Each structure stands twice: as C-alpha cells, then as structure tokens.
Amino acid sequence: MSELEYLLKRKQNIAAWSDRQQAEAARFADSHRDLLPKRITNAQLYGLGNVVRSARRYADIERFIRHQAEKAERAGRLDVQGYWKDLETTLGELRGEAQALLKTLPLPVETDNREALDALHRELAGLYVQHLIAHSLYQTAGAKEN
Amino acid sequence: MSKQAIQEVALRVALERAIAQKSDDYDQRARQYAGQLVGTKLDKTQVRGLETLASTTDKVSDITDWLKLRVGRDSGRERWAKEGIGRDLVSKLEGLRRDAKEIVDKLRVGEGRVGEGRVGEGRVGEGRVGEGRVGEGRVGEGRVGEGRVGEGRVGEGRVGEGRVGEGTAFAYPMDPDLERQVHLRLCREFLKHLAAHFEYLKAEQ
Numbered sequence: 001m002s003e004l005e006y007l008l009k010r011k012q013n014i015a016a017w018s019d020r021q022q023a024e025a026a027r028f029a030d031s032h033r034d035l036l037p038k039r040i041t042n043a044q045l046y047g048l049g050n051v052v053r054s055a056r057r058y059a060d061i062e063r064f065i066r067h068q069a070e071k072a073e074r075a076g077r078l079d080v081q082g083y084w085k086d087l088e089t090t091l092g093e094l095r096g097e098a099q100a101l102l103k104t105l106p107l108p109v110e111t112d113n114r115e116a117l118d119a120l121h122r123e124l125a126g127l128y129v130q131h132l133i134a135h136s137l138y139q140t141a142g143a144k145e146n
Numbered sequence: 147m148s149k150q151a152i153q154e155v156a157l158r159v160a161l162e163r164a165i166a167q168k169s170d171d172y173d174q175r176a177r178q179y180a181g182q183l184v185g186t187k188l189d190k191t192q193v194r195g196l197e198t199l200a201s202t203t204d205k206v207s208d209i210t211d212w213l214k215l216r217v218g219r220d221s222g223r224e225r226w227a228k229e230g231i232g233r234d235l236v237s238k239l240e241g242l243r244r245d246a247k248e249i250v251d252k253l254r255v256g257e258g259r260v261g262e263g264r265v266g267e268g269r270v271g272e273g274r275v276g277e278g279r280v281g282e283g284r285v286g287e288g289r290v291g292e293g294r295v296g297e298g299r300v301g302e303g304r305v306g307e308g309r310v311g312e313g314t315a316f317a318y319p320m321d322p323d324l325e326r327q328v329h330l331r332l333c334r335e336f337l338k339h340l341a342a343h344f345e346y347l348k349a350e351q
Contacts, residue, residue, distance in 0.1 A: 016206075016323045018207050019207045131211060137215055142233070
C-alpha cells in the first residue's frame with residue numbers, strides 16, 4: 001500500500017468510525033442530561049474541546065479530565081466528579097478502538113507504532129468530544145424550549 | 147479494462163443515477179425548509195456555510211454536529227432554533243440514511259449473481275452492461291477493451307437505467323462503507339437545494 005493509499009484509507013476509516021460513534025456520544029450526553037447546563041456548564045465543555053484539539057499526547061487530555069474530577073470532588077460535587085470519571089473511562093476505552101482501526105491499516109515502514117497509536121487515540125477522542133459537545137448543547141437548548 | 151473495473155464503473159453509474167433521482171425528489175422539500183429559513187434572522191453566509199461544510203467534509207456527523215451547535219447556541223431562538231427549524235433539519239438529514247440504505251440495498255439485490263458461472267464469457271464490450279445482462283452472464287469474453295464500453299454506451303445511461311437492483315449485478319463485494327458515503331452525498335444534494343432556494347427567496351424578499 002502506497003503512502004497516499006494509506007492516508008486515504010485511514011481518512012475513510014476514521015470518518016466511518018466517527019459517524020458510527022455519534023450516536024454513542026449522544027447516549028453519553030443523554031445519560032448525564034441532569035447535569036447540563038448548570039453542573040456541567042457550556043464553558044466547561046468548550047474548555048474540554050479546546051484541550052482535546054490542542055493536546056499533543058493523549059495523556060494531556062487525561063490529565064485535564066482528572067483535574068476536573070478532582071476539583072469537583074474537592075467541592076463536594078460528586079455527581080460532577082462522576083461525569084468526568086465516566087468520560088475518562090469512555091475516552092480511555094477508545095484506545096482499544098484505535099488499536100482495532102490500526103490493525104486494518106498496515107502502517108508504512110519506519111512508522112513508530114506507539115506514536116501512531118497515541119495520535120489515532122487522540123484523534124478519535126477529539127471526534128467523540130466534538131459529538132459530545134454538539135449533542136450536549138443541542139439537548140440543553142431543547143430542555144430550555146420545553 | 148478488467149472485469150472488476152467494469153463492474154466498478156457500472157456500480158458508479160448506477161449510483162450516480164439513483165442519487166440524481168433522489169436529489170430531484172428533494173427539491174420541493176428543500177424549498178419548504180428554505181421558506182421557513184427566510185423567516186428567521188439567518189443570512190446568506192450562514193446557510194452557505196452549511197452548504198460549504200457539507201460539500202467539503204467526509205463525515206455526515208460533521209454536518210449534524212454543526213447544526214446541533216448552532217441550535218444550541220441560538221439562545222434567542224431567532225436563527226437556527228426558531229420554531230424548531232434546526233431540529234427539523236437535523237432530523238431530515240439523519241433520515242436521509244433510509245434513502246441511502248434503499249439505494250444501496252437495491253444495488254445489492256444482484257450482488258453475487260455474477261459468478262454463477264457466466265462472468266467472463268460475456269459481452270460487456272457490446273454495450274449490454276446495464277441492460278440487465280451483467281447478472282445474466284455476459285460480462286467479459288475478450289471483448290472488453292475492444293472499445294465499445296468506452297464508445298459511450300455506458301455513459302449513455304443504460305447502466306442501471308431504471309433498473310437499479312433489477313438485474314444490475316455486482317460480482318465484487320461492495321464497499322461496506324458505501325451506504326454512509328451515499329448518505330453523505332444525499333445530505334449534500336439536499337443542502338445544495340436548500341441553499342439555492344434560500345438565496346432565491348431571500349433575494350425576492
């Protein structure tokens with residue numbers, strides 16, 4: 001497989017994955033709807049989005065989410081802590097998805113496997129968070145309308 | 147040209163035709179949405195922005211996420227959230243998945259028929275691709291490459307003409323991602339009509 005073919009295939013597989021995961025991210029938002037938008041604010045969600053977009057390693061995203069969970073715990077807001085912990089678990093599990101996707105794509109020679117896996121994990125987390133933020137805001141607006 | 151390449155051309159032509167038919171069907175509905183949109187405070191750039199996003203992204207979810215965000219941010223309910231227009235549009239676009247499935251399912255009806263013995267004996271080069279005969283075993287037989295496929299018959303609309311799924315058979319497994327890709331194409335078509343009607347109605351205003 002040439003590098004161009006690899007890149008095209010990678011792009012297509014990620015796009016298909018993202019479209020499949022949209023419903024899953026919406027379910028996550030729905031299952032925590034009681035916390036939106038007062039306990040988990042839009043500003044917090046935008047903050048998450050910014051961190052995910054700018055992270056250079058998956059560990060940066062994880063650190064941000066843990067920090068949010070710790071802050072909530074210190075403030076005695078256990079429901080909010082639960083939200084961040086659930087999100088940490090969900091995004092962490094995307095590493096398995098990234099591994100599965102990588103298996104379908106033979107990496108070009110001289111590619112660092114660990115780095116490729118981390119980059120893909122970060123990318124999948126970014127897409128998941130994009131769906132999560134969009135659906136959370138959408139749902140919040142719906143609740144206000146009602 | 148290999149048999150597989152011919153099948154791929156036939157599939158592509160049949161798909162394009164089915165998508166074009168659906169697109170024409172969407173025109174009226176898109177006009178109704180556009181009529182509602184001109185009643186909001188949205189301007190041309192925002193609707194064009196949606197159309198541009200649709201035509202450049204490779205994900206349906208990018209389009210619906212974009213709309214969901216706009217609905218969510220419209221706290222004054224004067225733009226995308228006005229009278230539920232954004233929500234209706236999200237549902238409409240998600241619902242186009244059913245049309246995509248229908249198109250792909252019809253193409254799949256014949257899948258696997260080629261290969262019942264006659265592929266490779268046939269007459270693709272004689273212009274019969276799309277006349278329902280691909281599945282009947284006339285693909286091939288040395289005539290491929292003699293120029294007839296390329297003489298314009300495939301492109302003359304015979305492939306799949308009114309017959310998507312009625313004998314259009316594809317010997318090679320279809321891309322499992324095809325339904326999603328067709329869904330994306332249908333969203334683009336719908337939004338193309340929507341943006342055009344919106345601009346027209348806006349100008350009339």
